[in-house]
Amino acid sequence: MANKVISKTACLLALALLLSVASLLPTHAQTQTKEELARIEQELAAQKAAAQSLEKKEKATEEEIEALRDKLIAASENLQDKGNQQEDLETRLVALEKETVLRDTALKESRKRLALLTRLLIQFSRQPAEVFVLREQSPDDHIHRTIVLRSMLPRLREETSTLAKELDNYAQLQNQTESQKRLVTAAQQNLQWQRHNLDEMIKTRQGRLQKTAAEKEALARQLDSLTNEAKDLRQLMEKVSHSSWNRTIGKSTPARKGGAKSPIKMPVAGKIIRNFGDKDDFGIVSDGLTLSAPAGSPVIAPQAGRVMFAGVFRGYGKAIILQHDGGRHSFMSGFSRIDADVGQNVTGGEPLGILPTKGEGKAELYFEWRQGSQPVNPI
Structure with missing residues (x-):
C-alpha cells in the first residue's frame, strides 16, 4: 500500500512539473506535453481504479473471512456436542x-x-x-x-x-x-457429515489466508530453527513472545473479535483427567490441564489471539501457541492435525485442528495458560 502512495505522489509531482514547464515551451512542444499529460492522467486514473478495486477485494475478503469464522465457531460447537452425544x-x-x-x-x-x-x-x-x-x-x-x-x-x-x-x-x-x-x-x-462440512469450511478459510510458497518455506525454516534452539516449553514460550518473532512471522491476518475480557473457553468439550497442580505418572507437577474428549474432536481457540507457533515440539507432539491480549499465552498439544498457520489471527471458539481419531492414539489434549512466563490455572 505504501508503494502505491509513493507511485501516486511521483506521478502528481511529474504532472505538476510538466504543467509549470508547459507555458515556457513552444506550441509544438506544448502539444507533446499535453499528450504526455493525458497519458499520465490516464495512468493515474488506472492506478486509482486498480487501488480502489484492490481495496474492495480486500474488504470483501475480510468480510467473507469474518462470516466464515462465525460459521466455523458454530460448526465446531455443534460438532463437539455431536461428539459427546x-x-x-x-x-x-x-x-x-x-x-x-x-x-x-x-x-x-x-x-x-x-x-x-x-x-x-x-x-x-x-x-x-x-x-x-x-x-x-x-x-x-x-x-x-x-x-x-x-x-x-x-x-x-x-x-x-x-x-x-x-x-x-x-x-x-x-x-x-x-x-x-x-x-x-x-x-x-x-x-462424519458434520466433520466433512467443518473440514471444507476450514479449507476455504485457509485458502483465503494462503501464504505464498516462498513465505511458507521461509517460515518453515524459521520454525525449525526456533524449535532447535528452545530446550523446553518455557524457552519456546519466551522466544515466541519476543517482539522479534512478531516481525519474523510478518503481517497478521484480518483482526480478530474479542480480547482479554472474553471468557476462556475449554479447547475441547471433554473431561478433565488431570488438573492444574496435579502430579503426572512421573511425579511431575502439571502446569496445565489434561482433557479427554471423543476421538477426532475439534480443538478450538480458548480466546481470541494470534498463532505464534504451530508445529511439532519436543516431547509434546503437534502443538500450537496463541498470543492473547494482556501478555498472555496459551499452549495446546496433542493434535492429530493442525488447521491454523503461524501469523494467523483467530477468534475465541474458532477451530485450530483435531484430536486423534480412533486407532491413531489417545484423544487427549494438554492445555496450558500463561500470564507472562508464569503458568496459571485457566479455570
Missing part, C-alpha cells in the same frame, strides 16, 4: 450389550432348572400304578412320594413363570439393543 450413545450400547450377555446366561440357567424338574416329573408320571402296588414299600413311602410330587408342581409353575418373564425381558432387551445400534449408526453418519 455419540460417545453417550456408544456407552449406552456397550451397557445394553453387557446386560444382554448377563440375561442370556440367566436365561440358560433357568432353562436348565426347568428341564430338570420337567424330566423328574415325566419319570414319575411314566411309572404305572402297579409298580407302586407290587413294590414292597410301606404306606409312609407312598405318602412321602405323593408329597414330593405335589411339592414339585408349584416349583415347576414358578420356574415356568420365571422363564417366561425372562424370555420377555430378553426379547425387549434385544429390541432395545438393536434400536440403540441403529441410533449409533445414524449418529456416526451425521458426525
